[in-house]
Amino acid sequence: xxxxxxxxxxxxxxxxxxxxxxxxxxxxxxxxxxxxxxxxxxxxxxxxxxxxxxxxxxxxxxxxxxxxxxxxxxxxxxxxxxxxxxxxxxxxxxxxxxxxxxxxxxxxxxxxxxxxxxxxxxxxxxxxxxxxxxxxxxxxxxxxxxxxxxxxxxxxxxxxxxxxxxxxxxxxxxxxxxxxxxxxxxxxxxxxxxxxxxxxxxxxxxxxxxxxxxxxxxxxxxxxxxxxxxxxxxxxxxxxxxxxxxxxxxxxxxxxxxxxxxxxxxxxxxxxxxxxxxxxxxxxxxxxxxxxxxxxxxxxxxxxxxxxxxxxxxxxxxxxxxxxxxxxxxxxxxxxxxxxxxxxxxxxxxxxxxxxxxxxxxxxxxxxxxxxxxxxxxxxxxxxxxxxxxxxxxxxxxxxxxxxxxxxxxxxxxxxxxxxxxxxx
Amino acid sequence: xxxxxxxxxxxxxxxxxxxxxxxxxxxxxxxxxxxxxxxxxxxxxxxxxxxxxxxxxxxxxxxxxxxxxxxxxxxxxxxxxxxxxxxxxxxxxxxxxxxxxxxxxxxxxxxxxxxxxxxxxxxxxxxxxxxxxxxxxxxxxxxxxxxxxxxxxxxxxxxxxxxxxxxxxxxxxxxxxxxxxxxxxxxxxxxxxxxxxxxxxxxxxxxxxxxxxxxxxxxxxxxxxxxxxxxxxxxxxxxxxxxxxxxxxxxxxxxxxxxxxxxxxxxxxxxxxxxxxxxxxxxxxxxxxxxxxxxxxxxxxxxxxxxxxxxxxxxxxxxxxxxxxxxxxxxxxxxxxxxxxxxxx
Numbered sequence: 001x002x003x004x005x006x007x008x009x010x011x012x013x014x015x016x017x018x019x020x021x022x023x024x025x026x027x028x029x030x031x032x033x034x035x036x037x038x039x040x041x042x043x044x045x046x047x048x049x050x051x052x053x054x055x056x057x058x059x060x061x062x063x064x065x066x067x068x069x070x071x072x073x074x075x076x077x078x079x080x081x082x083x084x085x086x087x088x089x090x091x092x093x094x095x096x097x098x099x100x101x102x103x104x105x106x107x108x109x110x111x112x113x114x115x116x117x118x119x120x121x122x123x124x125x126x127x128x129x130x131x132x133x134x135x136x137x138x139x140x141x142x143x144x145x146x147x148x149x150x151x152x153x154x155x156x157x158x159x160x161x162x163x164x165x166x167x168x169x170x171x172x173x174x175x176x177x178x179x180x181x182x183x184x185x186x187x188x189x190x191x192x193x194x195x196x197x198x199x200x201x202x203x204x205x206x207x208x209x210x211x212x213x214x215x216x217x218x219x220x221x222x223x224x225x226x227x228x229x230x231x232x233x234x235x236x237x238x239x240x241x242x243x244x245x246x247x248x249x250x251x252x253x254x255x256x257x258x259x260x261x262x263x264x265x266x267x268x269x270x271x272x273x274x275x276x277x278x279x280x281x282x283x284x285x286x287x288x289x290x291x292x293x294x295x296x297x298x299x300x301x302x303x304x305x306x307x308x309x310x311x312x313x314x315x316x317x318x319x320x321x322x323x324x325x326x327x328x329x330x331x332x333x334x335x336x337x338x339x340x341x342x343x344x345x346x347x348x349x350x351x352x353x354x355x356x357x358x359x360x361x362x363x364x365x366x367x368x369x370x371x372x373x374x375x376x377x378x379x380x381x382x383x384x385x386x387x388x389x390x391x392x393x394x395x396x397x398x399x400x401x402x403x404x405x406x407x408x409x410x411x412x413x414x415x416x417x418x419x420x421x422x423x424x425x
Numbered sequence: 426x427x428x429x430x431x432x433x434x435x436x437x438x439x440x441x442x443x444x445x446x447x448x449x450x451x452x453x454x455x456x457x458x459x460x461x462x463x464x465x466x467x468x469x470x471x472x473x474x475x476x477x478x479x480x481x482x483x484x485x486x487x488x489x490x491x492x493x494x495x496x497x498x499x500x501x502x503x504x505x506x507x508x509x510x511x512x513x514x515x516x517x518x519x520x521x522x523x524x525x526x527x528x529x530x531x532x533x534x535x536x537x538x539x540x541x542x543x544x545x546x547x548x549x550x551x552x553x554x555x556x557x558x559x560x561x562x563x564x565x566x567x568x569x570x571x572x573x574x575x576x577x578x579x580x581x582x583x584x585x586x587x588x589x590x591x592x593x594x595x596x597x598x599x600x601x602x603x604x605x606x607x608x609x610x611x612x613x614x615x616x617x618x619x620x621x622x623x624x625x626x627x628x629x630x631x632x633x634x635x636x637x638x639x640x641x642x643x644x645x646x647x648x649x650x651x652x653x654x655x656x657x658x659x660x661x662x663x664x665x666x667x668x669x670x671x672x673x674x675x676x677x678x679x680x681x682x683x684x685x686x687x688x689x690x691x692x693x694x695x696x697x698x699x700x701x702x703x704x705x706x707x708x709x710x711x712x713x714x715x716x717x718x719x720x721x722x723x724x725x726x727x728x729x730x731x732x733x734x735x736x737x738x739x740x741x742x743x744x745x746x747x748x749x750x751x752x753x754x755x756x757x758x759x760x761x762x763x764x765x766x767x768x769x770x
Contacts, residue, residue: 195646201561201582271562317560
């Protein structure tokens, strides 16, 4: 079975591609990437005027299985991923029960083998039951295939436990993803603390709750020599701290999500619960700082923090609504609209943030078009405009911040493991 | 008996509102959710409409047929006597049918969502829902989900538009203008929807607003709303043409931000002594209910500067105006929709 992708503009900085080229897929692997390939093929895909890039790697996805299959499943979440051009996801372990042991990993792996439509990489909690007290068996989990540890949804409050986890992770060469949040400063806050929370009469979440914990996590990483990744960076103070730590040689990488570099607290004037997430949308000044940090490489990755919730949990009073929004199916288009169209990033930089870098951070052989790599490839019509509607999602939930928005850039073909698995003509 | 009938008839035939004054600016909103979204002209329209209704309620027979055949539901998720009664009286003066639903007597306790409750009320062919809710934004959410008009009677810490309108109406009635007035709001600004609505309304109409509270009860960045901020009550009173004294809602102190009651009275209570430093004719207002001896002394509450009971009377006129305007806009929207539908066929 040979697929030839013809005449696309191939972008992949990890292989040095940035030109009109052809890609030949053979036996589910990328066999050649060259100009004008004349080989025989079984299937021809004309990619003239389209962008061809590696399938995206989203390192922050809540698939909700096991436990909350009413919100999302491995099956529905990976289907949504393919629609959005994402061929590899890192599943967050804050399920019910939490993924914190070899047994839980084995159970989830079985579900993945049976039902996943894309690559699902597994993470484990840092502490048992995500309770912040007892560090998990990192070595055993690593041997079971876990690629990162995170208590995402919560921070490990105890500095002592976090330090212990970081030392063990360092020795096992395991990445720790930090949900950096000091809950004691958040209290019952629901949106960013500032003029907007004052005007709306909603309890505010101070930025200190994020960046003071980022600061602690960076200091611990520096002291222990462990590698950390800061999830969902939302404010300019965190960016400054990360930049400083990077300059000092701390092993740190960081991500932000499309909603943080596109929206800000001023968008909350209508109390739209699809704009409620944690950390919250910050000020427009923070939004600008995030864009610049993406351009300057202080932020390494764009991840969706895809967090599905049912309508019952969202279509209620703002204070009572769940935190979190979905993003798998919009993250590429939002990034194209907000970063490429505004000339903040070029295509190569975008592919780095959404494919190359997350794969590298997780140490997985994905997100690249290198010859010999798995043929996970997407073809994107960068000119096509579309409007986000509730009906357009493959996800079981539709709590998107971008409902009603017109975006530029549409995935027209997703190839996963050498097979065309999604087509939108 | 015949005299009474005559009077009633006269009332029925009297145009309750000067229609010409309304044509200057049209009221097109089906809902009143807050003063933030209103223009100066819309605020002035409500105030002038309320003036006409104030005349109506000063008549011997206080009832007009304006909303005959309409149904108003007071949907109250928080205990309230004052606001609910005021809306009820206002609606009845306009000849509407009024139904009161409070959390104690409804299926709310059984876990029904606000949207479902709203849709059920609407299915009863109700025209206007007056809603009081403990969560900020609840009125806006309800308005998005029902066709009926929604009037916000207070949502969380967000807004209480009709309270601010009656405060402003009283100010204007007593002092003849709003533009250029110095108005101080003293009390728990952080948790006060009354303060927020007053700030929006007063600043839009050109008043200079000062807010005064203990530092922990001043919300962040409030100065960006165009107000002066102080924790010195004497400074707040010094140049003020009026002071709006807020009730200290000690029952809401979940974050230990409140000073003790006596300490508050000592440092912030509005007393005869404190008023000696203020303008002689300063108006003293309070949205009620009053905590005597906590935020205000009895001598001041009952004294010559107090307009607290007049505020209550004016509340009827203002709420009649709001009910009238949203009902009128709703009728127009509906008839427009009908015309559009007819054209399609």
